[in-house]
Amino acid sequence: MQVTIDGVTYVSHEDPARRDEKNYVAMVDLAPFDLRGMLEQLWLREADEEGGYEVRCIPFYAYGLALGDVVEKSESETINRLIRKSGRRVLRILFTEPRPLADSRSVLREAVGSVGLLSEWNGDRLVAIDVPDISVMQPIFDSVHGEIQNGTAFWEWGDAREFRSA
Incomplete structure (x- = not known):
């Protein structure tokens, strides 16, 4: 979901891939990825590493981060560095408007489910x-x-560029 408030677009995850009983959220400033005026809210849980948090959603816009990566968040609740990669990747697909008659979104949803991906x-x-x-x-x-x-x-x-904080 995306909401724009006072010229800033906030991107949130309505249904994170791995929601836990105790979650945290932190923002990623997307300006280093040429998306000025956009912030993405990522879901996290505490990790074993001192001060680290594991990413529990699949990033829509932030580059260099994936489900299971461990990050550090600042006191201002922003992600400021990547501590450890999980070894996972993110594939992003954007469908244009208007949609063609042969719309493949339902076929994609079935394919994702058939191979057991999140x-x-x-x-x-x-x-x-x-x-x-x-x-x-x-x-x-x-x-x-x-x-x-x-x-x-x-x-x-999603790893076409390395993670950078603003």
Whole structure:
């Protein structure tokens, strides 16, 4: 979900992939990723590392972070550094408007479920998919191949850039 208040767009995760009984949230300033005026709220839980927090959602916009990564948050509740990578990746797919007759979103949802992956949707056009093992991804790629070829969907890896704080 995205909400704009006083010129700042806040991106939140309505249904985090791994919600726990005790959760924390912290903001990531997206300015270092050329998204000035945007903040993404990530769900966290305390990690074993002193002062570390494990990411419990799949980032929609923040680069260099994935489900299970351990981060450090500041007293101002912002994520200021990556402590340890989980080894997971994030695949993001953006569907354009208007939608074509051959809309592949339902096929993608089925493919994600059939291979047992976790995903989170931001509205009905942007999906972030947790990738613990690249070898299971072929059904996902196949499900959106036509739309990517036609330019009605675009994809990127969430680790295409390293995490940076503002």
